[in-house]
Amino acid sequence: MLVSNELYKKSSKTQKIRCEICANYCKIADGNVGICRQHKNVNGELFDESYGIVSSLSPDPIEKKPLHHFLPGTFTYSIGGFGCNMTCLHCQNYMISHEYDKNSRGIKITPEAIVENALRYNCQSIAWTYNEPTIHLPFSKKTSLMARQKNLKVIYVSNGYFSDRSIEEVLSFVDAFNIDLKSMSSDFYKKVCGADLDVVLDNLKRVYMEGKHLEITNLIINDYNDSIEEIEQLCDFVADELGPEVPLHFSRAFPYYKMKDINPTRPEILFKAREIAINKGIKNIHLGNI
Incomplete structure (x- = not known):
């Protein structure tokens, strides 16, 4: 295409x-x-080269995205693709984002079929998820515009690494976002993710300013981004640069991909992160994978 x-x-x-x-x-x-x-x-x-080729299709509870404050209690039709624009060493979905053969494992489907499937399963939305949806922008845009014509909402589960041009496109058809804020360290983003933290922070502010529904996920990794100082810095960014009403998800990490030497995140640090967020005035805090 x-x-x-x-x-x-x-x-x-x-x-x-x-x-x-x-x-x-x-x-x-x-x-x-x-x-x-x-x-x-x-x-x-x-x-x-991936237009119309996906890795997975399924109706899911919307809370799985995770979105806890957008159409709660409903199902969303999840669409996953292949590839990613980051190179995260701890990727939870590395089998479709980094190590894959889309020609043998891919599912070919049209935008029309995706919308029909979503309606058949009584979903109220479609969600571009499991890998970074921005890299499939032409396909996700065409499908999403068709979905909106059928009164379906559109969700992006994203790493937030939009270009100046693509964020304009994405904001024109996406209703709700869950965006990973992986760390508040530029070194972490550079060394672990192969990306630029400032780009993600700017895009988070842009999504929020446009009035889109936004929830943020922070995957806490032992000895990488679990310091009290960094968690406080992240909560300050959410509360001060976005808004205290923006839901914040702290999630537990497990050994995956090129970080198989880490231990599962200590549960107590997630409880501490929640306490910090409460003290910073953040109103909606959720813990995941725990």
């Missing part, structure tokens, strides 16, 4: 193109793919 030329820029001197779908802004040579491995430069044009 040819990507809209609004989402990439061509070089005037070479066939290299600059993808603007996410904040990596990959410069892709002819015949190569970007970091997400979903977009390919073919003769100076950007193609989405």
